[in-house]
Amino acid sequence: MVVKKLSRDRNKTHAIADKLLVWFAGAARDLPWRRTRDPYAIWVSEIMLQQTQVKTVIPYWERWMQALPTIAAAAAAPADQIHKLWEGLGYYTRVRNLQKAAQAIVVQHGGRFPEAFDEVLALPGIGRYTAGAICSIAFDQPTPILDGNVIRVLTRLFAIAENPKEKETNARLWHLAEQLVQEAAISPPRAQRPEPRAAFLNQSLMELGALICTPRQPHCLLCPVQAECAAFRQQRTEELPNLGERAAATARAFMAFVLASRGEVFIRQRPAGVVNAHLWEFPNVEITGPTPEPAVVFQGLFGVKAPGLDLLTVVKHAITRYRITLTTYQASLGRRPAKMAGMSGKWVKLDKLQELAFTAAHKRVVLAALKARG
Ligand code: SF4
Numbered sequence: 001m002v003v004k005k006l007s008r009d010r011n012k013t014h015a016i017a018d019k020l021l022v023w024f025a026g027a028a029r030d031l032p033w034r035r036t037r038d039p040y041a042i043w044v045s046e047i048m049l050q051q052t053q054v055k056t057v058i059p060y061w062e063r064w065m066q067a068l069p070t071i072a073a074a075a076a077a078p079a080d081q082i083h084k085l086w087e088g089l090g091y092y093t094r095v096r097n098l099q100k101a102a103q104a105i106v107v108q109h110g111g112r113f114p115e116a117f118d119e120v121l122a123l124p125g126i127g128r129y130t131a132g133a134i135c136s137i138a139f140d141q142p143t144p145i146l147d148g149n150v151i152r153v154l155t156r157l158f159a160i161a162e163n164p165k166e167k168e169t170n171a172r173l174w175h176l177a178e179q180l181v182q183e184a185a186i187s188p189p190r191a192q193r194p195e196p197r198a199a200f201l202n203q204s205l206m207e208l209g210a211l212i213c214t215p216r217q218p219h220c221l222l223c224p225v226q227a228e229c230a231a232f233r234q235q236r237t238e239e240l241p242n243l244g245e246r247a248a249a250t251a252r253a254f255m256a257f258v259l260a261s262r263g264e265v266f267i268r269q270r271p272a273g274v275v276n277a278h279l280w281e282f283p284n285v286e287i288t289g290p291t292p293e294p295a296v297v298f299q300g301l302f303g304v305k306a307p308g309l310d311l312l313t314v315v316k317h318a319i320t321r322y323r324i325t326l327t328t329y330q331a332s333l334g335r336r337p338a339k340m341a342g343m344s345g346k347w348v349k350l351d352k353l354q355e356l357a358f359t360a361a362h363k364r365v366v367l368a369a370l371k372a373r374g
Contacts, residue, residue: 013180278357
């Protein structure tokens with residue numbers, strides 16, 4: 001059964017690869033990381049693009065490449081600098097792994113990005129998708145890629161109704177992605193196939209998923225592979241991919257305090273090993289159950305009686321499956337407590353906050369505090 005499916009798939013990949021290559025050569029967006037074959041620059045773009053849209057990534061990528069133009073520069077950069085350059089992109093483990101990988105490249109490969117797929121895959125923070133993307137785009141190797149965009153395109157082209165997370169289906173999708181890129185790169189060259197073929201084929205899948213084969217209301221009438229698309233023929237584009245039931249969002253509430261004293265505010269740094277490690281934030285606690293009086297929370301947090309507390313801002317944001325509400329109060333203390341209930345942190349002038357990397361929600365608190373000051 002599986003063998004039959006695979007050989008049926010093979011017949012389609014010829015036509016799809018041909019059409020995608022030609023389409024991509026004419027339709028590709030001019031993105032800054034597409035103007036280079038530097039594996040470092042492509043790697044940075046691929047890591048930034050995980051979970052983040054292209055238009056958001058462009059200024060981050062440009063700032064990063066200007067500040068840290070080489071692998072050696074990324075390896076040697078202070079932790080504060082890499083976090084600040086990443087501030088707002090979220091999923092900060094990515095930037096820490098990027099630096100660890102840069103350091104590994106310096107030590108193990110003399111600072112030169114490795115070309116062998118297995119060596120790329122062995123680097124921290126680089127999985128099968130990213131290794132495939134870098135090796136194909138930078139080195140034109142026929143290494144497959146499979147992410148959310150490519151899964152959507154392939155499940156529709158081949159009308160795969162099973163959940164892509166299931167082992168057998170996932171293996172079939174990887175196999176299809178591999179057939180496509182190998183078909184593009186290795187099969188006897190055809191005159192009309194633009195180069196570099198592996199690089200173009202993988203990027204054409206990404207591009208098709210981003211621009212044409214969108215999650216809702218795909219633009220099938222503009223699609224270069226419409227004639228090969230089983231979901232289009234069967235009018236099942238809206239039901240594929242079958243991603244199963246989504247976990248319901250969980251609401252979480254936090255209370256934070258912007259505590260000011262002698263022209264400075266108190267902030268703390270999130271410890272290693274937790275979400276958003278190393279980023280700065282205002283002291284806060286998670287509220288479970290009925291909302292307590294802010295003064296009670298303040299005293300529990302700082303170990304001193306609360307002065308007058310004013311509501312500063314309520315920030316709502318979503319991260320992964322959490323819907324977070326961060327209610328922030330501001331307060332002013334004449335004398336600083338000798339001990340802040342054992343809390344480590346530092347007092348910083350409001351103007352200096354912008355130089356530090358904050359979590360996304362607390363960055364909005366920083367902006368609210370600056371605005372309130374006038
Ligand atoms: Fe996606 Fe529609 Fe193209 Fe099929 S025809 S690949 S559903 S855009």
